[in-house]
Structures are given as structure tokens and as C-alpha cells.
Amino acid sequence: MRKLMLATLVFVTVISHAAVTHVPIKSGVALAPGQAYTVTMEAAKPMEIGWTAVQAKQCTTNCVEATDLNGPIHYSVITSLGASKEYKPAEGKISIEYKNVSSEPVIINIYRIERTCQAEACRFLDKDAKGRWLVFKVAAFKSITTSKDESYSVIAGTTTSHRAFSVRAVWWSDEKTAFRFHCADWIKRYLDNHTPAEKYSPYIISGQAIGDGNDIVMKSIDTCVPSAPNYGVPEANVYK
Numbered sequence: 001m002r003k004l005m006l007a008t009l010v011f012v013t014v015i016s017h018a019a020v021t022h023v024p025i026k027s028g029v030a031l032a033p034g035q036a037y038t039v040t041m042e043a044a045k046p047m048e049i050g051w052t053a054v055q056a057k058q059c060t061t062n063c064v065e066a067t068d069l070n071g072p073i074h075y076s077v078i079t080s081l082g083a084s085k086e087y088k089p090a091e092g093k094i095s096i097e098y099k100n101v102s103s104e105p106v107i108i109n110i111y112r113i114e115r116t117c118q119a120e121a122c123r124f125l126d127k128d129a130k131g132r133w134l135v136f137k138v139a140a141f142k143s144i145t146t147s148k149d150e151s152y153s154v155i156a157g158t159t160t161s162h163r164a165f166s167v168r169a170v171w172w173s174d175e176k177t178a179f180r181f182h183c184a185d186w187i188k189r190y191l192d193n194h195t196p197a198e199k200y201s202p203y204i205i206s207g208q209a210i211g212d213g214n215d216i217v218m219k220s221i222d223t224c225v226p227s228a229p230n231y232g233v234p235e236a237n238v239y240k
Helices: 184-192
Strands: 002-007 020-031 036-042 047-053 064-068 073-079 082-087 093-100 106-115 132-146 152-159 164-170 203-210 216-225
Touching: 020 036, 020 093, 047 064, 047 093, 064 082, 073 082, 093 106, 132 164, 132 184, 132 216, 152 184, 164 203
Parallel strands: 002 073, 164 216
Antiparallel strands: 020 106, 036 093, 047 082, 047 106, 064 073, 064 093, 132 152, 132 203, 152 164, 203 216
């Protein structure tokens, strides 16, 4: 079996706005240096599973390696505080190994994460709908309206191909964090300051889209870049 390290640092899940719930799987798992513990559970669909270090003395290095034992390649992540990841079942089961790779004892809690969509964007967002990569090459912005909870914005303007557009861009849905990707403020600043379009055009908005025509929703945004004339993308993925 091949083993592939994904990263040494990943985010720590934080309960926020009562939208993220930690359902205990195994609490108080004590791991001596070099010791491993494997959790296996039945699962009919992917599950987000995380762990948190709870010993009194915090790890001074990345101390716990979580390895996905499903499939031919065993992906791993190592952190010091905790992490979460979505795991896909194999033959109806999910198995994860947690190993203490430090020189000090570690105690961890293992849990399943349930996320509830509570943002205003949830009224129209179908999170299970399969998205497609779509890129807006904006020539000029006409307006932007952001929801009270800042979960989404309705952005209107014209593209570099002179086509008018209006799109709903989702910034967050189940968890509003301080580090969420959000470019609404920049667009609003352009409009409030009456910034000439040539100062930011072409402005690139790229991400995963669902819907068509006048009912397009960008369910996730990966790029917001002003003055990007050389932003390359297949024409099939450009809104025009």
C-alpha cells in the first residue's frame, strides 16, 4: 500500500454560529510515543471526521498523523492541534489510523462533523449540485448587493465580450470564519469610489458554478483578480 503525505498543517475545525456540530466517535484516546489507534466505522457515504489534541501540555511539534486507510493510496496529514477531513468509504467502511509521531504522550478526541447550512445563501444554494468551472472576465461592474450576514453577494456588470451579467456569489454557507474568501468589499469600493473600469478591467471572478442564464450561482469562489489580461482559461469555461 502506498502512503502519501498531503500536508503538515491543515485547519482546525472551529464550532461557529451553531452550524458545525462535533459528534463524538471516541474520546480520551491516549497515545504513547509511536503508538497508533485505528477507528473503523460503517458508512454509506463520505463523512467529515476530525480529531483534537486535549492533553494538558500542548504538542510542541506536529504530533499526530492521521492516515486514511481506505483505498490503494493511504493519504496522511500531520498536525499539532487537530484537523478534519472528508473521508470516502471503501466497501461500506471508513478506517483511519491516528499515530503519535512525537516523543511525548498525546490524548485526542475523535469526532464526526455535522454541518448545517444556516446562511442566507442557503435559501437558494444546492450544495449537492455538481458544479462546473466558470470564469467571468469583467469589463465593468454595475452594482453589488451583499446579504446582511455577508454569506453572498449579487454582482452585476458587463463582461469583456460586452455581455451583461448578474451572478450570486456565495462566500460562506455552514461556517462563517475570519479567513473565508471574500472579495465583495473590493468590488464595492470600486463602485463607491467611481473607479474607472480601466483601472481594474479585466477583473477575474472564477469558481464553481451551478445554474444557467440569469440564474447562475457561484457556489464557491477560488479567484478574484483585478487587471488580469493574461488570465488563461479554456473558452468553454468563460461566461460570454
